[in-house]
Amino acid sequence: MKKLLVVPIALLFLACGHSKGPMANATIDSTSGSTAKGTVHFQDAGENGVEVVVDLTGVPPGVHGFHVHEKGDCGNNAQNAGGHFNPNGMVHGAPDAVSHHAGDFGNVTADDKGEVHTRFTTHSISINTGTNAVVGHAVVLHGNPDDLVSQPAGNAGPRIGCGVVTLANAVASVNGPMMFPARRTT
Numbered sequence: 001m002k003k004l005l006v007v008p009i010a011l012l013f014l015a016c017g018h019s020k021g022p023m024a025n026a027t028i029d030s031t032s033g034s035t036a037k038g039t040v041h042f043q044d045a046g047e048n049g050v051e052v053v054v055d056l057t058g059v060p061p062g063v064h065g066f067h068v069h070e071k072g073d074c075g076n077n078a079q080n081a082g083g084h085f086n087p088n089g090m091v092h093g094a095p096d097a098v099s100h101h102a103g104d105f106g107n108v109t110a111d112d113k114g115e116v117h118t119r120f121t122t123h124s125i126s127i128n129t130g131t132n133a134v135v136g137h138a139v140v141l142h143g144n145p146d147d148l149v150s151q152p153a154g155n156a157g158p159r160i161g162c163g164v165v166t167l168a169n170a171v172a173s174v175n176g177p178m179m180f181p182a183r184r185t186t
């Protein structure tokens with residue numbers, strides 16, 4: 001009888017943990033002379049890696065370098081964010097290149113209204129676990145395209161938007177209430 005109870009509860013626990021894994025957000029603010037702003041949302045997608053959803057406005061139409069940078073500090077017109085987030089000591093490159101920084105998201109493209117709405121998945125970062133955790137670092141939007149080749153940062157020009165990535169939830173708090181039935185059976 002006890003075993004019959006435990007199995008469905010375990011399945012519930014797993015299902016919930018998968019659909020509501022850790023999430024993080026960055027609110028992008030403009031640097032001086034820029035109007036770029038918006039949000040970047042990170043969602044743990046299990047085996048698919050991390051889904052990144054980007055929604056920006058006020059961006060000059062065209063192609064713009066888009067990266068996670070090392071320091072979680074957007075001060076001094078985002079210069080304080082430092083270089084690209086590179087926990088594995090790689091050289092700069094395209095997101096699908098053999099070698100690239102964990103923070104190399106490549107480029108995003110703003111439409112003729114100056115808006116970016118895009119999403120992609122990546123295995124290069126995690127939300128908040130391990131050395132590739134994105135929380136605590138900064139997302140930076142550049143004025144020019146990342147050429148995906150130049151070292152150390154793709155020659156993407158000025159930093160026109162920046163936001164620090166913060167954790168939006170925690171798996172433990174989401175799953176906590178679901179453990180009540182398990183405790184009641186003992």
Ligand SMILES: [Cu+2]
Pocket residue numbers: 065066067068069140141142153156
């Ligand atoms: Cu950058």
Ligand SMILES: [Zn+2]
Pocket residue numbers: 067084091092093100101103104152153154
């Ligand atoms: Zn890079």
